[in-house]
Amino acid sequence: MNWIKVFAPASIGNIGPGFDVLGLAIDTLGDTIQAKKIDESIVISEITGFDGLPKEADKNTVSIAASEVLKKLGINEGIEFKIEKGIPPGSGLGGSASSAAAGAFAANYLYGEKFSKKELIGPATTAEAFVSGGYFADNTAPSLLGGATLTREKHPLDIVSLGNIDELLVVIVCPDFKLLTKKAREVLPKNVPMKSFISNMANACLIASAFSKNDYNLFSRCINDEIIEPARASLIPGFLNVKKSALDAGADGCSISGAGPSLFAITNDKQKAEQIGKAMKESFAKSNLESNYYVCKSHKTGTSLVKE
Amino acid sequence: MNWIKVFAPASIGNIGPGFDVLGLAIDTLGDTIQAKKIDESIVISEITGFDGLPKEADKNTVSIAASEVLKKLGINEGIEFKIEKGIPPGSGLGGSASSAAAGAFAANYLYGEKFSKKELIGPATTAEAFVSGGYFADNTAPSLLGGATLTREKHPLDIVSLGNIDELLVVIVCPDFKLLTKKAREVLPKNVPMKSFISNMANACLIASAFSKNDYNLFSRCINDEIIEPARASLIPGFLNVKKSALDAGADGCSISGAGPSLFAITNDKQKAEQIGKAMKESFAKSNLESNYYVCKSHKTGTSLVKE
Numbered sequence: 200m201n202w203i204k205v206f207a208p209a210s211i212g213n214i215g216p217g218f219d220v221l222g223l224a225i226d227t228l229g230d231t232i233q234a235k236k237i238d239e240s241i242v243i244s245e246i247t248g249f250d251g252l253p254k255e256a257d258k259n260t261v262s263i264a265a266s267e268v269l270k271k272l273g274i275n276e277g278i279e280f281k282i283e284k285g286i287p288p289g290s291g292l293g294g295s296a297s298s299a300a301a302g303a304f305a306a307n308y309l310y311g312e313k314f315s316k317k318e319l320i321g322p323a324t325t326a327e328a329f330v331s332g333g334y335f336a337d338n339t340a341p342s343l344l345g346g347a348t349l350t351r352e353k354h355p356l357d358i359v360s361l362g363n364i365d366e367l368l369v370v371i372v373c374p375d376f377k378l379l380t381k382k383a384r385e386v387l388p389k390n391v392p393m394k395s396f397i398s399n400m401a402n403a404c405l406i407a408s409a410f411s412k413n414d415y416n417l418f419s420r421c422i423n424d425e426i427i428e429p430a431r432a433s434l435i436p437g438f439l440n441v442k443k444s445a446l447d448a449g450a451d452g453c454s455i456s457g458a459g460p461s462l463f464a465i466t467n468d469k470q471k472a473e474q475i476g477k478a479m480k481e482s483f484a485k486s487n488l489e490s491n492y493y494v495c496k497s498h499k500t501g502t503s504l505v506k507e
Numbered sequence: 508m509n510w511i512k513v514f515a516p517a518s519i520g521n522i523g524p525g526f527d528v529l530g531l532a533i534d535t536l537g538d539t540i541q542a543k544k545i546d547e548s549i550v551i552s553e554i555t556g557f558d559g560l561p562k563e564a565d566k567n568t569v570s571i572a573a574s575e576v577l578k579k580l581g582i583n584e585g586i587e588f589k590i591e592k593g594i595p596p597g598s599g600l601g602g603s604a605s606s607a608a609a610g611a612f613a614a615n616y617l618y619g620e621k622f623s624k625k626e627l628i629g630p631a632t633t634a635e636a637f638v639s640g641g642y643f644a645d646n647t648a649p650s651l652l653g654g655a656t657l658t659r660e661k662h663p664l665d666i667v668s669l670g671n672i673d674e675l676l677v678v679i680v681c682p683d684f685k686l687l688t689k690k691a692r693e694v695l696p697k698n699v700p701m702k703s704f705i706s707n708m709a710n711a712c713l714i715a716s717a718f719s720k721n722d723y724n725l726f727s728r729c730i731n732d733e734i735i736e737p738a739r740a741s742l743i744p745g746f747l748n749v750k751k752s753a754l755d756a757g758a759d760g761c762s763i764s765g766a767g768p769s770l771f772a773i774t775n776d777k778q779k780a781e782q783i784g785k786a787m788k789e790s791f792a793k794s795n796l797e798s799n800y801y802v803c804k805s806h807k808t809g810t811s812l813v814k815e
Binding site: 217218219220221349350351352359361387388389390391392393396397399400401402403404405406407408410411412417420421426 | 525526527528529657658659660667669695696697698699700701704705707708709710711712713714715716718719720725728729734
């Protein structure tokens with residue numbers, strides 16, 4: 200009965216301007232799984248927390264990722280999983296990626312830790328792609344590695360850990376509203392005006408530099424996305440008002456987390472963080488949307504064993 | 508007779524993928540000017556080094572930048588300049604920007620050092636725009652500040668110093684061929700495919716991170732421009748062959764410096780640097796172009812007083 204417990208943090212894809220390139224792991228929200236070796240096959244015996252996720256091993260990213268890892272290891276034995284889902288599904292916080300990260304990590308841990316966490320990004324991303332329909336590492340990479348990460352190439356995967364910003368507080372607001380990633384992708388432009396390309400690139404570069412230097416002041420003025428946010432804004436009821444309420448409450452920046460519908464806002468002031476969360480929640484209420492807010496920090500270590 | 512002497516380094520605009528955003532100061536090549544206070548008006552009494560630059564104070568970026576600084580200071584006195592041009596004009600190495608940087612620095616120094624170097628980027632960029640036809644800080648900023656810089660916004664100017672890479676060697680090859688910035692701008696696409704935007708942004712982000720962390724290995728794999736280089740390649744005779752010869756000789760990356768026609772290649776190996784320079788020069792010769800090559804390092808301090 201050697202159960203292990205693994206935690207994989209939620210993450211924010213894009214971090215504003217850095218579409219499909221930047222991602223950031225956050226604490227407070229995440230998936231926790233228990234896993235143990237069994238003789239054969241991969242099974243999910245329990246899912247708690249949020250509803251609506253499949254228990255079938257070939258449909259859940261925990262088990263798909265674990266299966267990918269066992270395949271790479273050439274192992275024919277199995278794993279039993281119990282999943283405690285801590286990230287609302289379809290919220291834009293990388294929930295399926297965190298589950299995939301946890302599943303890949305657990306399989307690797309149970310069967311000899313042959314792979315580094317970086318090497319687990321591939322299997323986790325394959326699993327996440329099965330559910331999301333696209334092969335993107337901007338959630339699996341930060342969830343596994345922690346901090347901010349950059350996807351340089353997808354084929355083959357080339358991921359760089361950028362670092363952390365200690366002062367950073369991220370206010371996450373999840374409205375009670377489903378937005379399919381597929382729909383959020385359909386509204387994206389196929390071409391980008393040169394001016395917008397330059398603007399997004401400049402701001403994304405500064406985010407990369409800010410995490411590399413642990414510099415909140417630099418980061419605080421870079422959440423500015425001229426390309427993706429305007430295209431998706433209308434998919435989230437009340438988006439512009441909620442964003443305005445965050446900035447009015449003192450946030451240094453606010454944008455959509457991944458494909459949405461969750462928003463994130465940033466500050467380095469704890470008291471302000473609470474005010475920002477409340478203001479955003481109230482603003483969503485005006486669009487008849489219930490929501491929850493969470494004040495998070497950057498998750499430094501990424502997916503790891505929970506020792507009890 | 509209190510002459511001062513000022514050196515302003517050459518610079519590489521774009522650094523590959525970072526169009527209009529990134530810039531890097533390099534040593535070895537640069538403009539040196541002498542300046543002294545005079546009672547009234549700004550005059551250029553001597554230009555040595557490269558030919559073809561105007562002595563008229565309202566046409567040379569040294570004097571235009573100095574005039575901008577005196578205007579900001581509210582000073583009606585004058586300056587006499589002697590210019591020793593060390594950057595080939597029209598080479599894509601930010602020659603007019605270096606002259607502007609030197610002129611702005613000298614004027615500020617002679618009249619009380621009221622402005623920081625960062626505050627001189629505005630006047631220098633205004634002067635450079637007079638000659639180049641566009642307001643871009645990707646040469647004036649690195650020439651003044653040194654190292655790699657990022658232009659976040661142009662109106663108002665928002666410039667960030669990224670840092671240096673100590674190991675970096677930059678091989679610059681200047682063919683004897685004029686390419687007007689105007690022409691190099693005309694061939695640029697107005698829109699950018701989403702895929703290319705993502706690729707250039709990812710590589711530019713890593714360059715920003717690499718300079719922030721002083722990490723040559725990271726930088727070495729990011730000189731990859733899917734947008735600007737392909738559009739400009741045909742304007743430089745033999746470009747693809749010269750680039751190939753650089754990579755074959757061991758360069759870790761090669762692209763166009765600014766609007767060209769100079770190319771730059773990178774390595775961290777001194778011996779290889781010479782081989783790369785020779786190979787590129789030979790390759791240009793096959794397109795019937797004479798060229799010179801220079802092995803440079805990043806210029807850490809930017810425009811500064813030369814003490815004798």
